[in-house]
Amino acid sequence: MAEESDDMNRRGFLQYAGATGAAVTSFALAGCSGGEEDLEDDEDGSDGEDGSDGSDGEDGSDGEDGSDGSDGSDGEDGEDGEDGSDEPFEITMTQRQDPTTLDPHDHRETTTDNVILHAYEGILWRGPDGGIIESLATEWEQLAPDRHKFTIREGVEFHDGTELSPSDCAFSVRRVVDPEVGDLESPQRDQLAGIVDAEVVEDENAIIVHSDGVNPLVFQEIASYCSVVSEEWINNTASEDIATSMNGTGPYQLTNYTEGESAVFERYDNYWGEMPDATQVEIIAASEDSTRVGQLESGETDIVSAVPPADAGRIEGSEDLYIANKGSTRILFLPMRYDVEPFSSVEFRQAMNYAIDLDQIISEILSGFGQPTAQPTLPSFFGHNPDLDPYPYDPEQAEQLVEESGHAGAEIQIEYPAGRYLLNDEIVQAAAGFIDDLENVTCEAVSRDFGTLAGELLDGDITTQPPFYNIGWGNTTFDASQTMLPWLTEGTSQTHYVSEEMEQLMSDQASEADADTREQLLQDANQLAHEDAVWVFLNQEFLVYGINERIEWEPRPDEFFLAQGMERSE
Template sequence: MARERDGPASRRSFLTAVGATSVVAVAGCLGEEGPGDGEEVVVTQGEFAPNADPNADNATPTYNVLDQVYEPIFDITADGEIEPHVVEDWEFPDDNSVELSVREDVVFHEGQEMTASDVAYTINRQVQEDVGIASPQVDGLAGIQGAEAEDETTVIVEHDVSPSLAEFGLGVFGRVVNEEWMEEREQPVTDEMNGTGPYQVEEFNPGDETAEYTVFEDYWGETPGIERVRFQAIDESSTRVGELQTGESDLIVNVPPTDVETIDTEDGIEIRNVTSFRNIFLVMTNDEAPFDSLEFRQAMNYAVDNQGIIDSILGGFGEPMTQPVPEGIFGYNPDLEPYGHDPEQAEELIEESGYEDEEITLYHPEGRYLNDTEIAETAAEQIDELDNVDCSSEIEPFDSLVEMILDGDPSTSPDFFLIGWGNPTYDSNYGLNPWFVEGQASYNFIDDEIEEMILESQTIEDEDEREEFLQEVNAELREASPWVFLHLQESIYGVRDDLEWEPRSDESIYVDQMGL
């Protein structure tokens, strides 16, 4: 029982809304190849997976590494629709539960049969700390209270949010693990994998940031056309480009705009790009001065020349943001305008805030997002050009930064940092709940009224009413300025030109959907 939205903001029609007609995932391109008929594909990202546990981290590069092995409860298609996967059917018997019917022909790579108990355990180990781990993915499972296996193939999931939120949360974050296998190991699991997916792991080396996979011969679904897969991480963009040019990589992420023309004119490789759902922004944690001042936070938005950064550093690859969620996401407010670049207004607001001559530091990762270092350095320089504030920038390794900001405690986060946030659920809740509701892993902005509005939005069942209410929440957040709103990132990939694959707005990379 798949759920769809009606109206202009429907998930079915979001491609039209963002003008991303090239997002649709390649279907039926795998041919009839079986194991041994295809060849190796090497995918190079800027970041790798810190461990081998599919429920222990919340970052797209991690998912791309582990999603070759671990499978979701539901599929979320490239156009935002839900389709059956290891759960083949589901229904909502009442307002607070969903009944899942589990496939009977799914086996784990070590030979165990997947049962309803494994699916229930997967959900519970994320939302109930006494069952499994303190998973940052709980942000996306808002309102999911727990699950119970009624028999070998039936799972009842309890929730207290609208049915669509429950459904999409399970679809995006329900990567199924084997209960008995997990319980026998220290959690989170660091260097072993036992999934049900189309590929099984041969080598996993987080220290070297490499992973090797081969086709799983007992896979319940269609056999992939690519026999071997290698994922690796190289944070330096020029090195990734070099890997593509020499044929050592078949697909690389985050190609700098300055290299787009070069790659597109070389034989055998090309650029493929799509507007992603990744919002790039500067977080201003408001638990202490100077970012506890609304005027100071708004001043930072006026100080940064966002459009100038898009034009100069990103080569025009990007769209300015006006709110925490991008166009095409359910609840996006189309009536909001970006902050303009106005240094004089910024200086006046700083004077009003009472925090003149503050010294602030902008922390940022290097190599995680498209030209992230240049963006952060430029934003810091523009703020520093104001007469009444000093600003510098400092690199913080991505893993370290994530560890600080995903513990649910604003006091442990840097006061000012650059980060990106994708939205695989196609719903505003995932752009709001993790950041603005106490108890969520990404909680870094304290505002009781906004928090109450977000929680109320989760329980509204009428989709039109909920959409309108979410638009009000996004308007409130634009005014509150919890972030310096920067841009929607363009995903720019360098690709071997005979590789059958198209990029998705959610940045997911599924090798079993590729062909040669």
């Protein structure tokens, strides 16, 4: 079955949500050898489909609608929300995990961004449809293939009252890409791939971002990553305080943070853009699905992420609650370390893909809320290869490939971050069960704390990674390279696979200025990833939210869960 990527409307959701929880659970655990179950808890339509710079035109004109960098609206008068009401509008939001830090440059998790991006903003931003729009920059243009200029907005202040300057923007880029800047070796360095420096333009309110060669992704990367920090504040604040406090330019100012419990924000009165409706926002976390849903139904929280499909019908049937959903930019997969037996064998890796009935997992566990994947790149992304189909379920072929690999009798385990993704516990347990059903392989699923597992994946040392594990990856640049570079090339923090052919393809695409040629290189890289079975390809994750009727909100495909996009219902 060819890959698809479609959002599901409410009616379709309820049709799928009719599956009973008992059926889901019994299937998920069938044939699974076991593993700990402690349920403790990481990381889009494109405007640049042709690989272009993503701006509105070659003259560097500004974003599509003059919008600000936080909610896609364009006001600059600092007035109250759209309804003009001065009445308090307080929102409590529950996601799956607490932030691992409040330092915007020292993490790789969307759940952390969901807290940080209430207070911090980027130089550019993406609108709800994924298109690049203005934020702290009002114009952007390519000066040369390796030099890109950004005109910085005037009249913006940080929450400590100091004024934003181009120097702060240049410093923020440099803090991510240069370990010598800001006393930080940022794990986000490869998210700004090719960018090596940034400087202030003399006598202009602008900066120039420098790359190490042709760089077709500068605007996409800057729109997706690199929050802007105050150079003075960073340089005069201890690292432990940067990790537990915030000083951004965003619409919300942090007023209270209790690590592992909650983050509380209030609207910042001197915000440069349009004031959001919500006057106060509290963000909490609950890793267990039942806890989040219970909080929503009891009124303890107003909006929750990752609603299990089995609970969706009940929530939708409630008088004061509703369900919203969207196909995300995240894929779930099972990486296998190429340097460890039995996963050093391509035959064995292919066998793991043939062993798993992905269609059954999607239909019975996810109640249809997911799409099977065949490659690292989703269909809406630049570089997707339309000629690749998911591995079919073929346990006999899997057993034959295991024999050919020379690893018959292998005993393996899949380590997974409990509660991190939509039903990923059940997905991984089912996958382990399918593999364990093979006559010549034994497999079990073992739950892990997400923070601990993420630390092992981000430390740059492949030897600390589990041989076989589950993770999800969201790519908000809508470009294939930003999934394959960090996972499938040598020397990056998450590398688990290295091949000369992949290295050459990714090197060539990074320096290719012609969009068509670059697209073909990325498609070839996707084909290689599929044929080499670099991981067990699972599903595109769907975003499913439960929302109180007093809030109007449309989910974003990039998974950002931000109050500045939420409005008071009329």
